[in-house]
Amino acid sequence: MGEWLITMLILMIPCVNLVMMFVWAFSSKEKKSKSNYFKASLIFAAVILVLYIIIIAIFGAAFASAISGAAYY
Numbered sequence: 001m002g003e004w005l006i007t008m009l010i011l012m013i014p015c016v017n018l019v020m021m022f023v024w025a026f027s028s029k030e031k032k033s034k035s036n037y038f039k040a041s042l043i044f045a046a047v048i049l050v051l052y053i054i055i056i057a058i059f060g061a062a063f064a065s066a067i068s069g070a071a072y073y
Contacts, residue, residue, distance in 0.1 A: 007034070 007024070011017040024030050025038035 003034075 010020055021038050021042055024034055025042055027035065
């Protein structure tokens, strides 16, 4: 339990958390459970990032369309 507590405390540090997630995910020295946890976390973060970009693009296109159409009134 102490190892996971330290792990979660390290993940609270900005910028260090992203680097350490990659280190723990792809290091051969880490426990298999820890490595799998961070691989899954990185996959989940990538999926969320892609969905976020798609949603921003959709709303950005809708907003641009609404703004350009309002110029004629």
